[in-house]
Amino acid sequence: MKLLGIESSCDETAAAVVEDGRIIHSNVVASQIAEHRLYGGVVPEIASRRHSEAIVGVTEEALQQAGCTLRDIDAIAVTYAPGLIGALLVGVNFAKGLSLSTGLPLIPVHHLRSHIASNYLSHPELEPPFLCLVVSGGHTHIVQVTDYTKMKIIGCTRDDAAGEAFDKAARSMGMPYPGGVHLDEIAETGDDHAFSLPHPKVSGAPYDFSFSGLKTAVINLLHNAQQKGQTLPVNDLSASFRRAVVDCLTKNVTKAMEALSMDKLVIAGGVSANRLVRREFDRICRERGWTLCVPELSLCGDNAAMVAAQGYYEFLSGSRATMGLNACAAMTIE
Numbered sequence: 001m002k003l004l005g006i007e008s009s010c011d012e013t014a015a016a017v018v019e020d021g022r023i024i025h026s027n028v029v030a031s032q033i034a035e036h037r038l039y040g041g042v043v044p045e046i047a048s049r050r051h052s053e054a055i056v057g058v059t060e061e062a063l064q065q066a067g068c069t070l071r072d073i074d075a076i077a078v079t080y081a082p083g084l085i086g087a088l089l090v091g092v093n094f095a096k097g098l099s100l101s102t103g104l105p106l107i108p109v110h111h112l113r114s115h116i117a118s119n120y121l122s123h124p125e126l127e128p129p130f131l132c133l134v135v136s137g138g139h140t141h142i143v144q145v146t147d148y149t150k151m152k153i154i155g156c157t158r159d160d161a162a163g164e165a166f167d168k169a170a171r172s173m174g175m176p177y178p179g180g181v182h183l184d185e186i187a188e189t190g191d192d193h194a195f196s197l198p199h200p201k202v203s204g205a206p207y208d209f210s211f212s213g214l215k216t217a218v219i220n221l222l223h224n225a226q227q228k229g230q231t232l233p234v235n236d237l238s239a240s241f242r243r244a245v246v247d248c249l250t251k252n253v254t255k256a257m258e259a260l261s262m263d264k265l266v267i268a269g270g271v272s273a274n275r276l277v278r279r280e281f282d283r284i285c286r287e288r289g290w291t292l293c294v295p296e297l298s299l300c301g302d303n304a305a306m307v308a309a310q311g312y313y314e315f316l317s318g319s320r321a322t323m324g325l326n327a328c329a330a331m332t333i334e
Contacts, residue, residue, distance in 0.1 A: 001074045002066075003315070004098075005308030006059070008091030009083025009111050010137075011036055011047045013054040016304035017066035017073070021117070021312030022124045026065035027298075027305040030054040037177045041167075048086035055094050062304070070102050077107040077311020079114065080321075081328035082138075088327035096323055106321040107311040111302075112139055112333045113151070115268040117310035118295040118303070126293050131262045133253050134333075135277070136269030137163035137180070140209050140249075142256050143333060145266070148313035151333050154256050155207025162245055163271045165211035169218045169241050173234050183238045184274050190239030195221065197244040199251075207256050214244055246276045250284060257290065264291045273300040 002025070007014040011032040017025040032050050036042050063069060078095035080088060099106035116132050128148060134141040140162045142155040160168070163180055170179025175186070197217055202208040218241050225232045257265060265285055271277060272294050285292035299306060 001312065001315075002068065002072060003107070003308040003311050004059070004062070004070075004073045004076050005304035005306075005311060006055070006076065006078040006091045006095045007114075007302055007304040007307045008051045008055065008087050009079045010087060010302055011042045011050075012302040013051045013058050014302065014304035014307075015055070015059040015062035016308050017062055017068060018121070018305050018308035018312070021309045022120055024121055024305045025067070026062045027303055028058050028062040028065065029303050030058050033178065040171060040177050042084070044084045044086055047084060048090055051087055051090035055090060059094075070098070070104070073102075073104060075105040075107055075311065075315050077109050077308050077314070079111050079307050080108045080325060081110055081331035083111055083327075083329065085327055085329040088329070092325060092327045096325060100323060105315065106325065107314050107319055108321040108325055109307050109311050109314060110331065110333055112141065112269075113149075114306040114310040116143070116145060116266065117313070118268055118299040118306035119266050119293045120309050121299055121305055122296045123293045126266070129262075130264035130266050130293075131253070131257055131260060132266040132268055133249065134269045135162050135249065135267065135271040137161060137167060137271075139269065140211075141333065142207050142253060144260065149317045149319070153332065153334060154260070155205065155209065155252055157209040157211060158202055159210055159212035160215055162209070162211055162249065163269070165215045165245060166242075166271065166274075168215050170238075172219045172222055173237065180271065180274070183242065184276070186235050187238040187242040188275060190233070190235030190237070192239035192243035194233065194236035195240035197240055199244055199248055207252050209248055209252060211245065211248070214241070214248075242274070242276050246274070246280050249277065250280050253281075254284060263289070265293070267292070267294045270301050273297050
């Protein structure tokens with residue numbers, strides 16, 4: 001069964017053809033990073049306009065690379081939540097038009113569920129149940145996945161997401177957008193014990209995260225140094241900040257794994273590409289005999305192959321959308 005996936009939740013316009021939720025036939029992504037870099041972050045109105053300009057060409061290219069036409073497609077999967085509402089509407093309305101004109105079933109897909117599904121593409125042997133850390137620019141969740149479409153949030157951030165904290169800390173250090181990628185690279189050359197930074201905890205919620213105070217601590221260090229005419233070593237500060245974030249992630253996830261007696265851990269989302277995240281979770285899982293799955297680097301960020309992968313399982317569960325499908329900026333993964 002071949003699904004056409006459509007993704008437009010933020011600043012990547014993407015289309016892909018995936019078979020049986022596991023085999024990628026094409027995966028085309030049109031990125032807007034260069035344009036949004038001029039403004040230091042994603043400008044929602046610009047993102048929506050660029051999606052409108054790119055979506056037809058991206059879809060045509062995905063079909064061409066897959067060597068098929070819409071007649072060879074069995075269903076259309078589209079991201080409808082969560083994300084930038086204007087950006088989501090472009091993809092949803094385009095997919096609705098394709099569905100209406102072809103008669104193909106329309107499958108609504110939750111963005112975070114599709115990030116989890118990126119691991120089905122990288123690890124064809126992976127099956128639920130497992131525990132998943134979804135860590136990205138907008139979300140940081142610990143999710144118990146009991147089946148392909150049955151999920152429960154075990155813990156989440158109370159304020160900033162880990163990826164958001166990385167980006168904001170990086171911007172305060174003068175790095176260009178997207179800052180988290182640059183911070184990760186610079187941190188590789190630094191001493192991650194050079195600065196003592198807080199490791200925030202959420203009282204009464206052992207699996208929840210809080211990164212706002214950690215981010216503010218870095219900004220305050222930079223401002224205090226600037227007021228004194230001092231310059232802090234950016235590589236050491238980057239490494240120390242990255243270490244503090246990753247320590248928070250690993251500590252809470254490890255506690256959740258042990259409390260739930262899980263032995264299979266999955267990492268998903270854009271921050272799953274972070275070097276230290278991958279190294280530390282690999283070390284922890286090897287020490288404890290747990291199975292670890294992380295996506296290929298090309299599938300960590302937003303893409304449509306993961307949408308089509310999750311769409312396959314949503315289709316099997318009976319999920320269908322009508323022409324009344326609307327986009328939603330915020331929606332729980334459950």
